[in-house]
Amino acid sequence: MDASVLWKLTYGMYAIGTLDGARPTGCIVNTVIQITNDHPVIAVSMNKNNFTYEAVKKTGRFTVSILSEHTTQNVIARLGFCSGRDTDKFAGEFFAWENMDGLPIIRENMAGYILAEVLAIHEMESYYIILARVRDAKAGVDYSPMTYKYYHEVIKGRAPKNAPTYQAEEKRDVWICSVCGYIYEGDLTKVPDDFKCPVCKQPKSSFIRR
Numbered sequence: 026m027d028a029s030v031l032w033k034l035t036y037g038m039y040a041i042g043t044l045d046g047a048r049p050t051g052c053i054v055n056t057v058i059q060i061t062n063d064h065p066v067i068a069v070s071m072n073k074n075n076f077t078y079e080a081v082k083k084t085g086r087f088t089v090s091i092l093s094e095h096t097t098q099n100v101i102a103r104l105g106f107c108s109g110r111d112t113d114k115f116a117g118e119f120f121a122w123e124n125m126d127g128l129p130i131i132r133e134n135m136a137g138y139i140l141a142e143v144l145a146i147h148e149m150e151s152y153y154i155i156l157a158r159v160r161d162a163k164a165g166v167d168y169s170p171m172t173y174k175y176y177h178e179v180i181k182g183r184a185p186k187n188a189p190t191y192q193a194e195e196k197r198d199v200w201i202c203s204v205c206g207y208i209y210e211g212d213l214t215k216v217p218d219d220f221k222c223p224v225c226k227q228p229k230s231s232f233i234r235r
């Protein structure tokens with residue numbers, strides 16, 4: 026099998042928002058699709074290790090913020106590379122968000138949002154496939170929605186191992202900020218010691234080689 030063919034499937038970039046008790050939490054996914062059009066249903070693929078899955082399962086509801094090409098990298102770094110298990114992702118000043126019907130949505134140049142209610146969950150090997158009914162949806166800014174291809178090719182973004190479309194990439198020197206998940210590519214040991222994370226301003230010592 027030539028697994029690289031699967032890269033020709035197209036995807037978007039989305040932020041899932043839900044609650045852990047009263048605390049907002051969520052993560053980045055590229056796997057949201059509409060699968061029926063009468064009383065629309067969407068499907069989302071969630072890694073079993075993702076805290077967001079546990080929170081969605083308990084809450085039974087979640088939002089999908091459709092990221093645009095103008096959504097800042099902070100949103101993806103914070104929601105896509107840290108876990109709600111040990112990080113309060115929506116605390117602090119990393120990105121703008123608001124409450125929508127009790128659930129968090131991203132305000133940072135989002136192209137639109139969906140409010141969804143879980144209908145069924147299908148267990149796969151490493152993933153759960155969540156089927157959810159669309160209860161509300163509203164358009165946001167008029168910018169193009171961000172595609173997964175744009176994220177890879179224009180923003181030069183990467184996906185972590187627990188993204189379903191992850192494929193091993195060639196070895197490169199990658200450092201990750203342990204506080205916010207910002208990714209630095211290159212040899213950080215050669216960068217001056219006063220280097221700070223451009224997103225959360227933590228010192229160079231908070232970076233871990235991946």
Ligand SMILES: Cc1cc2nc3c(=O)[nH]c(=O)nc-3n(C[C@H](O)[C@H](O)[C@H](O)COP(=O)(O)O)c2cc1C
Nearest residue numbers: 053054055056071072075076077105107108109188
């Ligand atoms: C570009 C990108 C795409 C991703 N797609 C998915 C996805 O479709 N499903 C998934 O479960 N995780 C996906 N992830 C990974 C989660 O966002 C990531 O593991 C996150 O840290 C999980 O946080 P949590 O433990 O708070 O849920 C993606 C991440 C990135 C950066």
